[in-house]
Amino acid sequence: MKEAILIGTGLVGSEIQRLGKGSLRIKYLLRTTGIYSESGDKLTTLSELPKYTDVDIAIIAIPTLDNGERAFEYLLHFLKKGVPVVTCEKGALANFFPELKPYLRSVGYSATVGGGTRMIPFLQGYDNKKIESILAVINGTLNYIGSQIAAGEEPRAAVTQAIENGYTEPGPTGLIALINNEMQDVLLKCIILANTFNKDFELRASNVPWEPISESQLEEIASNSKTLRCQLSISKSRPASRIGGFLLKEGDWYIAAGFMPIERLGSNVSLGVENILIIKGSDGERVLRGPGAGKTPTALSMLEDVMGLLGE
Ligand SMILES: NC(=O)c1ccc[n+]([C@@H]2O[C@H](COP(=O)([O-])OP(=O)(O)OC[C@H]3O[C@@H](n4cnc5c(N)ncnc54)[C@H](OP(=O)(O)O)[C@@H]3O)[C@@H](O)[C@H]2O)c1
Incomplete structure (x- = not known):
């Protein structure tokens, strides 16, 4: 089974965990308080993120509390290591699209616009x-x-x-x-x-x-x-x-x-x-x-992106 790191475990993140069960293993979870194992045990602090890239895909479901800088950092971090990313966070794509252009083949961002319509x-x-x-x-x-x-x-x-x-x-x-x-x-x-x-x-x-x-x-x-x-x-x-x-x-x-x-x-x-x-x-x-809108169409659209990027 393919393995993922899930960044953000709120409404959308939890729904991805629920709907992805059986088809995707969420190996690591990232919260504002640190990095956790799939069973919820704290492994380390966020500063140790560079050691946690042994996954097939990264999934970002954090709010836009800045101009998307935080999510953009996560995107670049994984993309530069060759790990594809699926995101529903809008700030990074809306403010750093030119910088992300070279990597867009490895980014699933269908859930940023149009919920479950798949307009992207x-x-x-x-x-x-x-x-x-x-x-x-x-x-x-x-x-x-x-x-x-x-x-x-x-x-x-x-x-x-x-x-x-x-x-x-x-x-x-x-x-x-x-x-x-x-x-x-x-x-x-x-x-x-x-x-x-x-x-x-x-x-x-x-x-x-x-x-x-x-x-x-x-x-x-x-x-x-x-x-x-x-x-x-x-x-x-x-x-x-x-x-x-x-x-x-x-x-x-x-x-x-x-x-x-x-x-x-x-x-x-x-x-x-x-x-x-x-x-x-x-x-x-x-x-x-x-x-x-809503956690379920958003999570379903993100999981479709995950499967598309992983060729499943
Ligand atoms: N809800 C929807 O219907 C919907 C639809 C489309 C798109 N979206 C997008 O989905 C994203 C998430 O929405 P949500 O409703 O799931 O939000 P939420 O319930 O507030 O959950 C946000 C999660 O992100 C974590 N987080 C925040 N900043 C972080 C950081 N810098 N590093 C790591 N984790 C961080 C939080 O961790 P803590 O638990 O530690 O605070 C929390 O687990 C937003 O960008 C939103 O625009 C939502």
């Missing part, structure tokens, strides 16, 4: 010259909260349900802070998706000026919850309207994210936590849909 491997295997525009819903949590409010739920109650369902990113739980934490998550995912779509882009999330949602904008979004959704748009035309998020111009392309009119999604509006990718191209329209 789809884009990696698709001829991007055919693409005319990309429209996506990539934050299942905001989509879930928006759908609940549109169905008549109070904003605070909708956020509480999202937290209880395990959909939210690690971090703040207050209404406006949580929404903006999810908006930050949207920014990271947009940059990863855009860099994957166009190999010429070298975007870094930390360089993107983004607009947090203000209290009054949140009220506007809540009272228009039936007509607004948080979306990503990559297109050669500038989106007509947007609340919060960001707008970038890169070559011929406008890359934007924020709350935009729901009718842009046409018949592909999703309710709840689902994520969607709509690609319009010279060969027609393609739509990918799937569960967008």
Whole structure:
């Protein structure tokens, strides 16, 4: 059986352990407090990590508490030793994509964007010259909260349900802070998706000026919850309207994210936590849909990456 080191044993990490049983041996576990054996005994401190690379794969499931530097260090550490890495942490890919480019064949990062939709491997295997525009819903949590409010739920109650369902990113739980934490998550995912779509882009999330949602904008979004959704748009035309998020111009392309009119999604509006990718191209329209947040779709997508990289 192939052997792994698992970095981060929280919601997602524990689910990987549970779902991977029988097909993958988690030989070492890494927490903030040190390195542990598979049975949970502490082996040593984190500074001894260089001695623990006798594994087939490294799996990263830590939060983004910095600009991704910590996860980037873990990625480089294993990749330079020839150990492939699967990660669901977004900061490293969103801020250090140019540095990771030479190693991307050995990195599984499907779970960083789109949950269980597998939109990243789809884009990696698709001829991007055919693409005319990309429209996506990539934050299942905001989509879930928006759908609940549109169905008549109070904003605070909708956020509480999202937290209880395990959909939210690690971090703040207050209404406006949580929404903006999810908006930050949207920014990271947009940059990863855009860099994957166009190999010429070298975007870094930390360089993107983004607009947090203000209290009054949140009220506007809540009272228009039936007509607004948080979306990503990559297109050669500038989106007509947007609340919060960001707008970038890169070559011929406008890359934007924020709350935009729901009718842009046409018949592909999703309710709840689902994520969607709509690609319009010279060969027609393609739509990918799937569960967008939650420990189980995330862990399943990561395990699929593991098996893909290990050739299983
Ligand atoms: N939950 C979801 O639905 C979902 C979906 C997609 C992606 N993700 C991503 O998955 C990642 C993990 O999320 P989660 O919900 O599992 O978080 P979590 O429950 O807060 O767990 C985080 C784990 O990471 C460990 N950790 C933190 N910093 C570390 C470091 N520098 N070195 C080693 N271990 C470290 C923590 O260790 P201690 O126990 O010692 O504190 C904890 O075990 C995040 O990047 C998140 O964005 C989550």
